[in-house]
Amino acid sequence: ITEFIREHQLTSILELGFRHGVSTCYIAAALDELQRGCVTSIDLEIAKTFEPNIEQLLQKCGLERWARIYYEPSSYVWRLMKMLEENPQPRFDLCYIDGAHSWAADGLAFLLADRLLKPCGWIIFDDLDWTFAQGMPDEPRVRQMPEEERTTPQIRKIYELLVRPHPDYSNFMIRDAWAFAQKTGSSSADLGGVKKETVIETQYVGLGSYLQRYTKKIARIVHKHFARN
Numbered sequence: 377i378t379e380f381i382r383e384h385q386l387t388s389i390l391e392l393g394f395r396h397g398v399s400t401c402y403i404a405a406a407l408d409e410l411q412r413g414c415v416t417s418i419d420l421e422i423a424k425t426f427e428p429n430i431e432q433l434l435q436k437c438g439l440e441r442w443a444r445i446y447y448e449p450s451s452y453v454w455r456l457m458k459m460l461e462e463n464p465q466p467r468f469d470l471c472y473i474d475g476a477h478s479w480a481a482d483g484l485a486f487l488l489a490d491r492l493l494k495p496c497g498w499i500i501f502d503d504l505d506w507t508f509a510q511g512m513p514d515e516p517r518v519r520q521m522p523e524e525e526r527t528t529p530q531i532r533k534i535y536e537l538l539v540r541p542h543p544d545y546s547n548f549m550i551r552d553a554w555a556f557a558q559k560t561g562s563s564s565a566d567l568g569g570v571k572k573e574t575v576i577e578t579q580y581v582g583l584g585s586y587l588q589r590y591t592k593k594i595a596r597i598v599h600k601h602f603a604r605n
Contacts, residue, residue, distance in 0.1 A: 377472065377500070381406035386469040387413030390492065392452045392485055393475020394419045394445075397430025403472070404439035416444045416468075418452040419475065451481055456488040466494040474502035477511070479530040486538055495561040499539070504555045505529040531555070549574045 407413040547558040
């Protein structure tokens with residue numbers, strides 16, 4: 377994601393779901409290299425109690441100046457509603473969704489984030505084929521779900537049923553577990569007027585010494601916290 381942010385010069389970023397804040401650090405590292413921008417990151421209040429938590433990671437990496445953090449009692453969709461109330465004008469270049477992984481929460485999150493996404497902005501969904509049955513099989517609430525809800529990749533349903541058919545999106549791309557889409561500009565000519573989809577297989581390439589340095593630093597910090605606890 378750091379490479380993608382640098383390539384497209386994306387400086388106003390909305391992140392829905394951050395847990396420990398590792399992805400936030402990668403995003404903030406890209407903004408640090410660009411020397412401008414802000415990542416607005418939203419997750420549940422329980423994320424404050426994680427070891428390490430997002431604020432600890434950002435501080436240890438020296439990246440806290442690039443992030444604005446919101447903790448919500450129930451869902452990031454409530455914060456998105458407040459953002460629309462305060463100012464309905466599009467303001468983000470990129471929305472990165474890696475949170476609830478459910479049709480109910482992230483389907484609505486996409487529709488709300490779309491209102492806040494600038495023309496020609498991008499949206500990225502992580503964990504395209506993740507399921508509750510695979511990722512959280514022992515959670516009581518998951519065991520109570522209907523079989524179909526537990527075993528269905530709900531992010532893929534959002535991408536296929538809400539994003540791809542949306543008249544304002546194009547340049548679809550699936551890369552490993554990530555799904556990308558670009559919002560059209562003021563006219564179809566802004567994106568060439570063509571809807572297309574690309575599927576990219578995993579390729580491990582160097583991102584340069586700068587990003588490698590941040591990758592190793594973040595990994596060391598996370599490992600140290602988990603080893604101690």
